[in-house]
Amino acid sequence: MALFSNIRADLKTYGGQWSQQGFWVMIVYRYGRWRYGIKNSVLRKPFSLLYRFFYKVVQILTGIExxxxxxxxxxxxxxxxxxxxxxxxxxxxxxxxxxxxxxxGLKNIEEKAAPKIGNNVNIGAGAKLLGNITIGDNVDVGANAVIISSVPANSIAVGIPARIIPKKS
Incomplete structure (x- = not known):
């Protein structure tokens, strides 16, 4: 039942617009998370196969991974x-x-660590956040910013490489 309540919450996040491509991605994402709850690996296999199929279809249709x-x-x-x-x-x-x-994503392939994004973070179009960094709460990332170091809470990150500007209270 958590699957359906999460999807309902996602639909609310998208303003009830089921035609939004981001919502389609979230449905497949929620299904993929849900299948991990199936303890028996033999039973989980067909659900995993179905997830991989839908994941690829949505990735092709939306360009979202x-x-x-x-x-x-x-x-x-x-x-x-x-x-x-x-x-x-x-x-x-x-x-x-x-x-x-x-x-x-990853800064380099040898280091299997990607950004940890906090709460209330707004990431602008074309931004790149790379490596083992932390983006604090209430951060705005400007369009096309390249962030390769951590950003403190209540900041704005803009530019290449990103320059950190504290938000005015």
């Missing part, structure tokens, strides 16, 4: 579709928004 291994918080929103890549090692807090062209 969100593996089910990524923990995401409540009200996670993919605001625009296309060219979004999220590493399976990343994590997101509550109330995060990402836009088209965003990459949240």
């Amino acid at each position: 969100l593996p089910c291994e990524v923990p995401v918080g409540r009200n996670f929103r993919i605001d625009h579709f296309g060219d979004i890549v999220i590493s399976g090692y990343a994590s997101f807090g509550d109330d995060c928004i990402i836009r088209n062209g965003v990459t949240v």
